Amino acid sequence: MNLVLDLDGLDALIRVLRDDGRVVVGPVLRDNAITLAELDSAADLPGGWGVEIGAGHYRVRKRDDAAVFGHSAGPQSWKRFLHPPRRVLMSSDGNEFRTAQDTAPDYAFLGVRACDLAAIAKLRQVVGGPAPFVIAAQCTEPGELCFCASMGCGPAAGPGYDVALTERIDSGGHRFLAAAGTVEGTRLLDRLPGRAATQEDITLAAQDVDAAAQRMGRAMPEVDLRDLLAANRDSAHWEAVAERCLTCGNCTMVCPTCFCVSVEDTTDLDGNAERSQRWASCFEIDFSYLHGGAVRTSGAARYRQWMTHKLGTWRDQFGTSGCVGCGRCIAWCPAGIDITEEAAALAETTQLGGE
Ligand code: SF4
Ligand code: SF4
Structure with a gap:
């Protein structure tokens, strides 16, 4: 199923996911970087912001348009939500031990690019956990440091998304081609305001993604x-x-x-003890x-x-x-x-x- 959404439609997508009890996480402009945070609405997305990126270099910059997904990978990845930087495994107040109960929210990730979609699959092979609902953002504007094409991971989103969005801004307006990748994705699109996509919408979106493959800033050498x-x-x-x-x-x-990860034990002078896991x-x-x-x-x-x-x-x-x-x-x-x-x-x- 393919639908064309405008910004109000994107806003409705976030609202519907939130109404379903999901925590919607996506890109936001924060601390002079495009980071990832919980979204209340489409207004939280970094509309009109892009990035200037190089080896040892990252700056946000104003774009000439209002694109919300017009930026390449930022300093954070979705890893921090699936595999938190620090996690308490057990604790004690000196009288009894408590084993931490993991209560990960029911996440919906919005704006996952192809490279990160592949990364989520690789990471979940190791850390497991519940699968997030994924709304991919097809990459139409790779950055100077991107080389997903030479790793076989992009720029078109591979398997694993529920819905894939392709953003386009032209004389036809600011819009998103939304393609469902799963039954759940189709059910979501059924609840959104939008128009059915035409063949032209689909062709233009595919051309934008194909063109991105030719504009990767980097490539791995073609050897095993x-x-x-x-x-x-x-x-x-x-x-x-x-x-x-x-x-x-x-x-x-x-x-x-x-x-x-590394596991460490800490105690304090009040007799509390904690065993925690942290990224290593x-x-x-x-x-x-x-x-x-x-x-x-x-x-x-x-x-x-x-x-x-x-x-x-x-x-x-x-x-x-x-x-x-x-x-x-x-x-x-x-x-x-x-x-x-x-x-x-x-x-x-x-x-x-x-x-
Ligand atoms: S550890 Fe990694 S990030 Fe740090 S200087 Fe070495 S290559 Fe660069
Ligand atoms: S380019 Fe490869 S090695 Fe470097 S951060 Fe991304 S996935 Fe990791």
């Missing part, structure tokens, strides 16, 4: 990345990266698929602490571990790559280290079998 990383275990290039890498872990925090990073020195010492003591070893897992051994573990090409790790690396450039540098000096 798993073989590339396996062949470069002892490469001198890791030391060259380590000269720039601060081992700060920003790349793992912003990555929508990095899932590692393979760039932390004690991440690989084993019986008396850390295994990966150098920055070179830690960067190699991250990139090898992300692009190589993730495939052995889960059957797919751990990278969806969102570009966040490049934007939010204080040293501007670019995973596509590092992969290209390795590929330049590596002769892989069968090539």
